[in-house]
Amino acid sequence: MNARQLTAQDRGEQMTATNTPRTAGANGRLWGMRARDWADLQEGGFRAGYVAALEHAAVGAGTRYLDAGCGSGMAAALAADRGAQVTGIDASDLLLQIARDRVPQGAFQTGDLEDLPFGDDSFDVVVGFNSFQYAGNPGAALAQARRVTAPSGTVVIMTWGEPDGMEAAAIVGALKPLLPPPPPGAPGPFALSDEARLRAFAAEAGLTPLEVVDVSSPWEYESEALAVRGIGSSGVAAKAMDASGEAAVNAAHAAAIAPFVQADGRVRIGATCRLLFATPAGKRT
Numbered sequence: 001m002n003a004r005q006l007t008a009q010d011r012g013e014q015m016t017a018t019n020t021p022r023t024a025g026a027n028g029r030l031w032g033m034r035a036r037d038w039a040d041l042q043e044g045g046f047r048a049g050y051v052a053a054l055e056h057a058a059v060g061a062g063t064r065y066l067d068a069g070c071g072s073g074m075a076a077a078l079a080a081d082r083g084a085q086v087t088g089i090d091a092s093d094l095l096l097q098i099a100r101d102r103v104p105q106g107a108f109q110t111g112d113l114e115d116l117p118f119g120d121d122s123f124d125v126v127v128g129f130n131s132f133q134y135a136g137n138p139g140a141a142l143a144q145a146r147r148v149t150a151p152s153g154t155v156v157i158m159t160w161g162e163p164d165g166m167e168a169a170a171i172v173g174a175l176k177p178l179l180p181p182p183p184p185g186a187p188g189p190f191a192l193s194d195e196a197r198l199r200a201f202a203a204e205a206g207l208t209p210l211e212v213v214d215v216s217s218p219w220e221y222e223s224e225a226l227a228v229r230g231i232g233s234s235g236v237a238a239k240a241m242d243a244s245g246e247a248a249v250n251a252a253h254a255a256a257i258a259p260f261v262q263a264d265g266r267v268r269i270g271a272t273c274r275l276l277f278a279t280p281a282g283k284r285t
Contacts, residue, residue: 031235032094039072041230045219049273069131073099113141151283161272168271
């Protein structure tokens with residue numbers, strides 16, 4: 001199934017609009033509304049991307065690791081399993097409660113990606129898994145990630161892959177009529193999917209972009225009902241529910257999911273994660 005054609009707003013023609021809210025104020029309540037469903041039903045759809053990022057960034061024993069926008073902590077738990085010293089920050093207290101349960105030895109706190117409460121050069125690896133494009137000010141958030149990364153460290157940005165032809169893009173697009181009009185210049189969900197734009201975004205924040213890697217990471221559910229619950233657990237879905245009601249959002253998701261229901265009732269939706277690996281340009285060891 002081909003994804004719909006995307007508008008300039010979807011791709012996010014302006015990524016660094018000024019006077020935007022910070023992440024916690026913009027997103028904390030929304031992403032926490034269905035925190036348990038996100039952790040149990042939806043976040044697993046990104047696991048393949050997490051694993052590829054940690055392997056490529058050589059996260060291992062003793063790595064000082066920051067998950068910027070850590071959510072419910074699945075990636076943080078994978079990093080801890082590899083021996084990393086895990087720190088996480090997120091806008092949602094409810095998601096952080098789950099992260100703390102998953103990684104009891106980790107250090108987690110609520111905060112803004114635009115004002116990270118850590119010293120310069122504090123981490124060897126800083127990751128933003130589908131977080132920078134949802135920040136109140138994406139450019140400022142990435143600049144903060146650079147600041148706290150050691151000169152020899154790595155910054156990892158994970159975003160959606162190219163939406164054209166990606167099955168999951170049709171699911172994301174189903175919410176557009178139910179969302180309030182975005183403010184001028186606000187980034188869309190696929191704002192960083194284009195490789196040239198992604199590299200430019202990194203460079204504008206003072207990073208040196210290196211490799212870009214695409215990872216297949218399909219969404220899989222035991223039933224259509226669980227798929228509706230999982231997909232409806234995102235902060236974007238919560239915003240649509242605020243604007244248009246839960247019933248309308250669930251109906252839109254059910255219609256979008258229908259083509260992907262298998263003969264046995266399970267649901268499988270193709271999705272691609274795009275990873276960019278970068279180093280903090282100009283820092284001296």
